[in-house]
Amino acid sequence: MRPPGEIANVLVVNAGSSSLKLRLLDPSGGLLWADDRAADDRLDGVFAQVAEFGGVRAVGHRFVHGGPTLLRPTVIDAGVEAELRARTSLAPLHMPAALAGVAVVRAAAPELxxxxxxxxxxxxxxxAAASTYAIPARWRERYGIRRYGFHGLSHAYASRRAAELLGPPGAGGSDGLDGLDGLDGLDGLDGSDGSDGSGGSGGSDRPWVVTCHLGSGGSLAAVAAGVCRDTTMGFTPLEGLVMGTRSGSVDPGALLWLVRQAGLSVDEVGDGLEHESGLLGLAGSADMRQVLAMAGAGSPSARLALEVYQHRLRGLVAAMVAALGGLDALVFTGGIGEASAEIRAGAAAGLGFLGVRVDATRNTGHRGGDAEIGVPDAPVRVFVVAAREDIEIARGVRVALAR
Ligand SMILES: Nc1ncnc2c1ncn2[C@@H]1O[C@H](COP(=O)(O)OP(=O)(O)O)[C@@H](O)[C@H]1O
Ligand SMILES: CC(=O)OP(=O)(O)O
Ligand SMILES: [Mg+2]
Known part of the structure; x- marks a missing residue:
């Protein structure tokens, strides 16, 4: 077995619904090169671009759905690729792009x-209480209909980073945030009573962290001592929050009505829910920057879109806290979570009853990277963490290849 660190540079291919993010990481996880492309771009030219860094030794791909069997990072051979292809219908917005990436790499560098x-x-x-739908047993058994959850690579990274930032039980300080401004006053903040979730990270299943991954897709995770206890996406990445073009949760009865009474085809309903809903359906743009700008200019539909987005976000954060029994840290990550002080403030504004209080100066002053944006003496710590699915994937590559 090779030691994990021996596998040199890893190319990470993260095919999201709206973007293709390419990263080259060195053996210690350092970022050597990054390129963000449009979702329908291909990997062409990538190996020439990274050649100057001594090339690539392995490639890690983000796959949003592994189904019931594919869980740990897995070397892609013909059998695994066939299994992944068979899962395409579970995440049709994502799986084809990831599979295409595998084919391009194989054609360009079959030895990798x-x-x-x-x-x-x-x-x-x-x-089971969180993963089970209350539907007929035969659907659950025959078709495997259950809640899976997504964005796990981001939630895993962000929750681990939050635990680092919280520090050991009892440390309320600014561990891990060296170099960031305005945090000195936090050192020595009282942090752990180990029992009631009112500010520390002590206790056997703590820290209790809720991670908000807000990108084109969006989901939340309730994480206790690094273990995920609940999440907002389900069988597919359509459940839960309002997203760029996806509806999030909708009364299944409304969908049945559209098919039975309004005469829409199943494909029309599917396209509508996946491609024409969310911010796009409400405000006419799937891009949160544009929705915020339109709302700022007084557009009623954009304002409504933000209200619906925030209402669902606040409600589901509270649901995640309920699944944990308390909250030590709330974390914002993903394109919107990292960049929009307005969305962060709006979400937190309704969560004061849980002890969440965002500091206006810290929040609006955030200019990228990992930072604490909560009010210093609030019971719950609030962080922005830059999404680094690439670090999680490169870790997975090393683990899989060392097996
Ligand atoms: N400055 C910003 N303010 C608000 N939203 C932003 C900002 N920058 C990016 N976004 C939003 O982030 C979303 C994309 O998130 P990202 O995580 O990059 O997407 P993906 O899910 O494809 O990985 C888009 O809705 C975009 O409008
Ligand atoms: C699972 C999912 O929705 O991913 P993304 O946000 O990258 O579209
Ligand atoms: Mg993403």
Whole structure:
């Protein structure tokens, strides 16, 4: 067995619904090169671009759905690729792009090991109460309909980073935030009573962290001592929050009505829910920057879109806290979570009853990277963490290749 660190530079391919993010990481996880492309771009030219860094030794791909069997990072051979292809229908917005990436790498550099890392894996720990739908047993048994959860690579990274930032039980300080401004006053903040979730990270299943991954897709995770206990996406990445073009949760009865009474085809309903809903359906743009700008200019539909987005976000954060029994840290990550002080403030504004209080100066002053944005003496710490699915994937590659 090779020591994990021996596998040199890892190319990470993260095919999201609205973007293709490419990263080259060195053996210690250092970022050597990054390129963000449009979702329908291909990997062409990537190996020439990274050649100057001594090339690539392995490639890690984000796959959003591993189904019930593919959980740990897995070397992609013909059998695994066929299994992944068979899962395409579970995440049609995502799986084809990831599979296309595997084919491009194989054609360009057949000697490279390719590893699949799964969004669903982090949620494999969901208790049955959180993973089970109250539907007929035969659907659950025959078709495997259950809640899987997604964005697990991001939730895993962000929750681990939050635990680092919280510090050991009892430390209320600014551990891990060296170099950031305005945090000195936090050192020595009281942090752990180990029992009531009112500010520390002590206790056997703590820290209790809720991670908000707010990108084109969006989901939340309730994480206790690094273990995921609940999440907002379900069987597919359509459940839960309002997203860029996806509806999030909708009364299934409304969908049945559209098919039975309004005469829409199943494909029309599917396209509507996946591609024409969310911010796009409410405000006419799937891009949160534009929705915020339009709302700022007085557009009633954009304002409504923000209200619906925030209402659902606040409600589901509270649901995640209920699944944990308390909250030590709330974490914002993903394109919107990292960049929009307005969305962070709006979400927190309704969560004061849980002890969440965002500091206006810190929040609006955030200019990227990891930072604490909570009010210093609030019971719950609030962080922005830069999404680093690439670090999680490169880790997975090393683990898979060392097996
Ligand atoms: N400055 C910003 N303010 C608000 N939203 C932003 C900002 N920058 C990016 N976003 C939003 O982030 C979202 C994309 O998030 P990202 O995580 O990059 O996407 P993906 O899910 O494809 O990985 C888009 O809705 C975009 O409008
Ligand atoms: C699972 C999912 O929704 O991913 P993304 O946010 O990258 O579209
Ligand atoms: Mg993403």
């Amino acid at each position: 090991a390719q590893v699949a890392c799964f969004d669903t894996a982090f949620h494999a720990s969901l208790p």
